[in-house]
Amino acid sequence: MRRAYFKNNWIAALVVAPQLIIIFVFFYWPASQAIYWSLTLEQPWGGGNTWVGLENFRTVLSDPVYWSSIRVSIIFALASTALAMGMAMILALFADRQLTGYRLYRVGMIWPYAIAAPAVGLAFRFVFNPNAGLFSFINTIAPETWNPTLNGTQALIMVIIAGAWKLVSYNFIFFLAALQSIPRSLTEAAAMDGAGVLRRMRDVQLPLLAPTFFFILVINITDSFTDSFGIVDTLTGGGPARATDLMVYKIYSDGFRGFDYSGAATQSVILMGLVIALTFIQFRYVERRVHYT
Amino acid sequence: MKPNYLSTVAIAATLFAGAAAAQPVTFDYWYGLTGDLGAVVAETCNRFNASQSDYVINCVSQDGYEAAVQNTIAAFRAGQHPTIVQSFDAGTADLMLSGEFYAVSQMMADYDITIDWADYFPGISNYYAASNGDFFSMPFNSSTPVYYWNTAHFADAGLTEAPLTWEGMEAAFYALKAAGHDCPMAYAPSTWIDLEQFSMVHNIPVASNNNGYDGLDTELLFNTTLHVKHMENIQRWVNEGLLQIRTAQSGMNARDSFVQGECSIFFSSIADHNTVGKIAPEGLAWDVQMIPTYEGVERHNSVVGGASLWVLSGKTEAEYRGAAAYLAFLATADEQRFWSQNTGYIPVTDSAFQQLTAEGFYAEAPYAGREIAITSLTYTEPTELTRGIRLGGFIQIRSEWSNEIDAALSGQKTMQEALDTAVERGNAILARFARTYAGKTFP
Numbered sequence: 214m215r216r217a218y219f220k221n222n223w224i225a226a227l228v229v230a231p232q233l234i235i236i237f238v239f240f241y242w243p244a245s246q247a248i249y250w251s252l253t254l255e256q257p258w259g260g261g262n263t264w265v266g267l268e269n270f271r272t273v274l275s276d277p278v279y280w281s282s283i284r285v286s287i288i289f290a291l292a293s294t295a296l297a298m299g300m301a302m303i304l305a306l307f308a309d310r311q312l313t314g315y316r317l318y319r320v321g322m323i324w325p326y327a328i329a330a331p332a333v334g335l336a337f338r339f340v341f342n343p344n345a346g347l348f349s350f351i352n353t354i355a356p357e358t359w360n361p362t363l364n365g366t367q368a369l370i371m372v373i374i375a376g377a378w379k380l381v382s383y384n385f386i387f388f389l390a391a392l393q394s395i396p397r398s399l400t401e402a403a404a405m406d407g408a409g410v411l412r413r414m415r416d417v418q419l420p421l422l423a424p425t426f427f428f429i430l431v432i433n434i435t436d437s438f439t440d441s442f443g444i445v446d447t448l449t450g451g452g453p454a455r456a457t458d459l460m461v462y463k464i465y466s467d468g469f470r471g472f473d474y475s476g477a478a479t480q481s482v483i484l485m486g487l488v489i490a491l492t493f494i495q496f497r498y499v500e501r502r503v504h505y506t
Numbered sequence: 507m508k509p510n511y512l513s514t515v516a517i518a519a520t521l522f523a524g525a526a527a528a529q530p531v532t533f534d535y536w537y538g539l540t541g542d543l544g545a546v547v548a549e550t551c552n553r554f555n556a557s558q559s560d561y562v563i564n565c566v567s568q569d570g571y572e573a574a575v576q577n578t579i580a581a582f583r584a585g586q587h588p589t590i591v592q593s594f595d596a597g598t599a600d601l602m603l604s605g606e607f608y609a610v611s612q613m614m615a616d617y618d619i620t621i622d623w624a625d626y627f628p629g630i631s632n633y634y635a636a637s638n639g640d641f642f643s644m645p646f647n648s649s650t651p652v653y654y655w656n657t658a659h660f661a662d663a664g665l666t667e668a669p670l671t672w673e674g675m676e677a678a679f680y681a682l683k684a685a686g687h688d689c690p691m692a693y694a695p696s697t698w699i700d701l702e703q704f705s706m707v708h709n710i711p712v713a714s715n716n717n718g719y720d721g722l723d724t725e726l727l728f729n730t731t732l733h734v735k736h737m738e739n740i741q742r743w744v745n746e747g748l749l750q751i752r753t754a755q756s757g758m759n760a761r762d763s764f765v766q767g768e769c770s771i772f773f774s775s776i777a778d779h780n781t782v783g784k785i786a787p788e789g790l791a792w793d794v795q796m797i798p799t800y801e802g803v804e805r806h807n808s809v810v811g812g813a814s815l816w817v818l819s820g821k822t823e824a825e826y827r828g829a830a831a832y833l834a835f836l837a838t839a840d841e842q843r844f845w846s847q848n849t850g851y852i853p854v855t856d857s858a859f860q861q862l863t864a865e866g867f868y869a870e871a872p873y874a875g876r877e878i879a880i881t882s883l884t885y886t887e888p889t890e891l892t893r894g895i896r897l898g899g900f901i902q903i904r905s906e907w908s909n910e911i912d913a914a915l916s917g918q919k920t921m922q923e924a925l926d927t928a929v930e931r932g933n934a935i936l937a938r939f940a941r942t943y944a945g946k947t948f949p
Contacts, residue, residue, distance in 0.1 A: 254938070254941055254942040255942070256600070256603075256604060256942055256943065257579050257600050257604075258579060258582060258583075258600060258601060258604030258606050259582065259583045259604075259606075260603075260604045260605070260606070262942075263941070263942070263944065272938075278931075338754075338755065338757070339757070342756070342757030342758075343756060343757065344756065344757050344758060345757055345758070346757060360756075361755075361756075362751060362753060362755050362756040363751065363912070363915060363916040364916065365916070448755070449755055450755065451909075452755070452908070452909065452912050453909075453912040453913075453916060454909050454910070454912040454913035454916060454918060455909050466902075466905065467902065469572070469576050470572055470576075470901050470902075470905075471899060471901045471902035471905070471935075472579075472597075472600050472899070472901070473899065473902065473935075473938070475942075476938075
């Protein structure tokens with residue numbers, strides 16, 4: 214393959230400069246500030262700070278509540294990713310089969326992605342309302358069963374479903390695009406060999422989706438660690454009894470509500486490390502099994 | 507008539523030049539109240555601007571108490587902060603210790619504006635004043651908790667009066683339940699009511715050092731007081747179905763449950779008096795009462811909740827003069843009446859309250875009943891334990907309390923264990939706060 218090189222490095226630098234500056238201003242600079250704060254006790258009104266070294270990390274990592282927040286975040290990330298990818302995959306496979314009305318369906322599926330997370334939270338607050346929502350039918354059949362205001366597991370399930378719902382349409386777009394780029398001749402050939410619909414999905418379409426699958430996996434996991442704030446805030450506020458206190462929500466409540474800037478910065482650094490590590494693992498081990506065409 | 511554009515422009519230019527010569531001083535005010543209440547704040551700004559021509563106050567809504575303080579901190583660090591900010595009670599410890607404010611009593615004295623500070627209700631002044639009696643911030647939207655009761659439901663249960671003791675409340679819960687009202691009380695755990703104001707009216711400590719007023723090396727004490735018994739009672743009442751948990755997350759909050767007639771009682775700020783009056787359907791018979799105390803305990807004053815106005819450091823003298831003029835304007839009896847009429851908040855000075863009473867303000871609906879808040883606030887002279895609460899990291903401590911109460915109410919642990927954990931975790935927050943401000947003391 215032939216490659217084009219810039220003879221003049223200055224032009225190259227100039228061309229990439231805007232992007233580098235943006236990354237620096239919006240990522241490296243705040244991230245370095247967070248790392249600095251995580252090593253100090255910072256006064257919110259800017260009256261100075263005290264250097265404490267790694268003490269903030271020791272405090273946070275020896276706090277059982279923080280570990281439970283990590284645990285909840287991981288459960289949330291894995292469950293909502295699995296749910297969102299599974300649902301999107303099924304929906305995309307069937308939309309790709311061009312059954313009646315699939316065009317309408319395809320457009321309708323994309324809309325939820327345009328809804329802001331807090332609005333999703335509000336909508337689901339109604340759906341899951343134990344007294345008047347759609348889920349209240351559970352309580353009509355078996356009273357006192359569905360009560361996410363006091364039951365932590367149910368509250369977490371609620372947040373997972375809402376989080377997954379928001380990701381489904383995004384995933385759907387990518388899966389559908391990937392399915393449509395699979396040459397028809399392959400599926401037709403499989404059909405002529407006698408493979409049924411499900412068989413064709415399993416042996417032809419899904420393996421060819423692997424690169425998209427991997428991309429969506431990385432995006433979904435990252436997204437559910439860092440972008441789940443709005444849903445938690447409107448749906449549960451982190452409760453009951455911290456059952457849905459995701460890491461990103463805890464950062465917000467400690468830092469912005471509680472004015473513990475150093476504690477929140479420490480948690481941000483840990484979260485950043487965790488997301489980087491997870492992404493690294495995915496690229497190192499999962500991507501090996503992906504075959505790009 | 508066809509306008510002569512050229513001359514219009516010329517006149518406009520002259521006017522503009524003239525205006526520039528004596529341009530009024532503009533200063534910013536950021537407030538946290540939202541919705542109807544926020545609109546009334548904006549209206550006070552318009553009234554101030556219309557009342558004089560030397561200053562223009564530019565009022566900006568920040569969409570919530572917490573956001574107002576968060577945004578102000580961010581702006582302050584960038585040197586872009588407003589002159590006045592509305593800060594809520596729990597968010598002020600950091601501001602007090604930072605020293606980045608201009609104490610209002612000092613500012614008024616510096617600009618020769620006379621305010622009768624002794625006229626402020628002691629339950630309010632002690633909350634916002636330094637140990638030497640100077641006011642840090644200007645009392646503004648002030649409230650205190652009461653409970654709202656459905657008089658018709660009480661009548662069904664054969665009760666004519668709202669009890670003033672928890673023993674009486676318990677009897678009322680049973681009577682209401684027996685009379686077919688399935689939700690005697692809509693309950694939402696609230697540190698402000700269940701812990702802070704409860705401790706005030708019982709004259710028991712929330713924390714050592716006189717609730718933190720006397721130093722930063724404070725420890726929480728609420729797991730050793732009558733508060734424990736009270737929360738155990740609440741848990742029991744919840745389990746017996748006398749109290750139903752009604753929060754926004756559960757679909758319908760306590761206030762709406764009360765207004766819809768589903769529940770017979772709910773506890774809230776007196777500031778809700780206005781809202782309940784507005785959204786109540788025709789025919790809802792209701793009244794308010796002081797929060798109860800336990801029998802055998804002498805009732806004390808409750809303290810103020812809500813927010814006060816802080817003047818921040820780093821502004822010009824002209825801006826401070828404007829801020830002083832606005833705060834003095836708000837303190838007049840007329841403006842306090844305007845504020846109380848249009849919100850559920852109470853007047854903050856004795857003279858304004860007397861004037862409103864003399865005018866018959868509290869005699870009839872929709873304002874009747876609001877004087878209960880003043881009765882509660884002025885029930886006794888504040889003691890060392892009922893001045894208020896001054897704790898660092900207070901918002902986090904409140905959240906520790908709420909989370910542990912949730913855990914207890916859902917049966918994960920006993921109430922005593924929950925409160926012990928809340929105190930232990932709260933003490934770690936206090937210790938961390940003391941270290942962040944090592945060597946400093948509350949002024």
